[in-house]
Amino acid sequence: MDFMTAFQHIDWAQVVSLTGEHIALVGVAVGLAIIIGVPLGILMTRFPWLAGPLQGAATVVLTLPAIALFGLLLPFYSQFGQGLGPLPAVTAVFLYSLLPILRNTYLALSSVEPGIREAGKGIGMSFWQRLRMVDLPIAVPVILAGVRTAVVMNIGVMTIAATIGAGGLGVLILTAISRSDMATLFVGAVLVSVLAIVADLFLQWLQKTLTPRGLKAAR
Amino acid sequence: MIELDKLTKKFHQKGKDVVAVNEVSLTVDEGQICVFLGPSGCGKSTTLKMINRLIKPTSGRVLINGEDTTGIDEVTLRRNIGYVIQQIGLFPNMTIEENITVVPKLLGWDKKRCHERAVELMSMVQLEPKQYLSRYPRELSGGQQQRIGVIRALAADAPVLLMDEPFGAVDPVNRDAIQNEFFQMQRALNKTVIMVSHDIDEAIKLGDKIAIFKDGALLQYDHPDTLLAHPADDFVSGFVGQDSTLKRLLLIRAEDAADNAPSVLADTAVADALELMEEHDRRHLVVTDAQKKAQGYIRRRDLRGQSGAVQPFLQTFNATAAHDEHLRILLSRMYEFNRSWLPVLSADNDFLGEVTQESIADYLSSGRSRGKSSIVSPAEQVAV
Numbered sequence: 001m002d003f004m005t006a007f008q009h010i011d012w013a014q015v016v017s018l019t020g021e022h023i024a025l026v027g028v029a030v031g032l033a034i035i036i037g038v039p040l041g042i043l044m045t046r047f048p049w050l051a052g053p054l055q056g057a058a059t060v061v062l063t064l065p066a067i068a069l070f071g072l073l074l075p076f077y078s079q080f081g082q083g084l085g086p087l088p089a090v091t092a093v094f095l096y097s098l099l100p101i102l103r104n105t106y107l108a109l110s111s112v113e114p115g116i117r118e119a120g121k122g123i124g125m126s127f128w129q130r131l132r133m134v135d136l137p138i139a140v141p142v143i144l145a146g147v148r149t150a151v152v153m154n155i156g157v158m159t160i161a162a163t164i165g166a167g168g169l170g171v172l173i174l175t176a177i178s179r180s181d182m183a184t185l186f187v188g189a190v191l192v193s194v195l196a197i198v199a200d201l202f203l204q205w206l207q208k209t210l211t212p213r214g215l216k217a218a219r
Numbered sequence: 220m221i222e223l224d225k226l227t228k229k230f231h232q233k234g235k236d237v238v239a240v241n242e243v244s245l246t247v248d249e250g251q252i253c254v255f256l257g258p259s260g261c262g263k264s265t266t267l268k269m270i271n272r273l274i275k276p277t278s279g280r281v282l283i284n285g286e287d288t289t290g291i292d293e294v295t296l297r298r299n300i301g302y303v304i305q306q307i308g309l310f311p312n313m314t315i316e317e318n319i320t321v322v323p324k325l326l327g328w329d330k331k332r333c334h335e336r337a338v339e340l341m342s343m344v345q346l347e348p349k350q351y352l353s354r355y356p357r358e359l360s361g362g363q364q365q366r367i368g369v370i371r372a373l374a375a376d377a378p379v380l381l382m383d384e385p386f387g388a389v390d391p392v393n394r395d396a397i398q399n400e401f402f403q404m405q406r407a408l409n410k411t412v413i414m415v416s417h418d419i420d421e422a423i424k425l426g427d428k429i430a431i432f433k434d435g436a437l438l439q440y441d442h443p444d445t446l447l448a449h450p451a452d453d454f455v456s457g458f459v460g461q462d463s464t465l466k467r468l469l470l471i472r473a474e475d476a477a478d479n480a481p482s483v484l485a486d487t488a489v490a491d492a493l494e495l496m497e498e499h500d501r502r503h504l505v506v507t508d509a510q511k512k513a514q515g516y517i518r519r520r521d522l523r524g525q526s527g528a529v530q531p532f533l534q535t536f537n538a539t540a541a542h543d544e545h546l547r548i549l550l551s552r553m554y555e556f557n558r559s560w561l562p563v564l565s566a567d568n569d570f571l572g573e574v575t576q577e578s579i580a581d582y583l584s585s586g587r588s589r590g591k592s593s594i595v596s597p598a599e600q601v602a603v
Contacts, residue, residue: 119308122273122381123322123372124297133321137312212312214355 006183015172019191022168026158029090030150033097038143041105042131051106058099066092066160074164089166093158097150104146108139137212144207148200155196169195221247221270221379221411226279228265239265241435242279247428249284249378250409254422257432257458263415266432267381270413271300283379298322301372301380301410305387307364309356315367316352322375340370343404362393369401373408380405382414386421398425419459423447423466431455444470464583468546476546476582477563477572482507485514485530489522492529505562505570506533513539513562513570539564540574549574
């Protein structure tokens, strides 16, 4: 069996649709994590007593093995008839993404130089004005670094979601394992890492593009 | 005008009350610079920050132009008070122009007015607007950044400016230049300024009044020369330094320390001139014309045994004192030219008297100080 024939039996249409599914699953989960995580990070800077408990909880979630988290979410979603499928998978990946995004948002905002904060306050900017005009633009690169971590990490994690019927490239890999189909397994594995690398490069570009010019300017 | 009325701040720390600022009352007149001076932890910064309520007073009031600020909300209050800090705190994500116009924009000024204001302010600190407005803070030197920090605080034309050790982080060479620039700007714009400093020289240079703080209390509030000449207690005299008399030299102008030395006309007879010298116990006399314009001087040793008019013995001055120069410059000049006296001349060359080592010593020990008269800062003389 030469190299080309080994890949002939693969259903490329299915591969494409599973890749699309995979991207959608991770995209929705991380998207939600940004929508929830960034405001939570902001709240933590506004109310510092929140920082400890919130970061603690997010860290605990991150230490749970993915497969166990899926298992834990099953009975919860079963109550709504959604025990298997994309919902628990998206929830789990959302929870995983929360910590890096939350933590980076909080770190970035709380490490804005005290002088910048005092000057902003002193010339009469409100908390929200400082946030919108100064703190968030300065924090963008660090927040996006958190998003990058979350995306790269969870493109891999999402493959496990196939075990609970969520779809995505995990399906390709699981089926290939059960059939001892090395070629398909290879395609699935390579696609997952290529996806992660491409996402990483894209986010790196986005990070550079969104970094305010004043922070990039050479001294 | 800023009035502090029994301003007090108490902290609750480790189960006991700490009084950081204790019933500080003082008034800064419009267009004047008041310097809060004292060792760290004396309450000077806390007092300053209570004025724009970055720190909430425990009790007491702050009045700006007669209006009690207690009822004004913080953001509105601060937009009407400029604020400059040692760390500068420019926003790194904004261009210089955006930094300068932050407050005007928040106040709803239109783009054109904001831009014009930025250009106007930039030229006041000798930074070329075309070259710098579109740059970012990081691309500027520390001194340039602090200039921007100062004009950002002035952008919305607030009548009052608070400065927390504004020039503390600038290197000494630049500091002097920025202080002079700031002083000119302050005089031109007639802003009322309170500046926190721990540098007695800065306070003497810029302050119309100096407030000395210790342990949260205001110890003395006076014109710099009064403070140096008549410190209220041992702490103040220790703080202003053992060389306080030398520091006063900066604050005393030539015309104040000049004696009323006699002068003669060029056609005066040698014998009369010698007699006048004898009478006044002098070895020289300044020669003027009929309008009191200084011509030069004659020396006793040249006149001895001579006759006729003093005209042929006239010497030209190689060192003179302008009426508004301060004594430190003059003493330096006297040593430089190895003179024991300098003629004090007005801008129109009128002879006003002589500054001698004796006249300086007399002034310094006379108990007179400039506190009650018109206030002149050394920075103002550089500005002229």
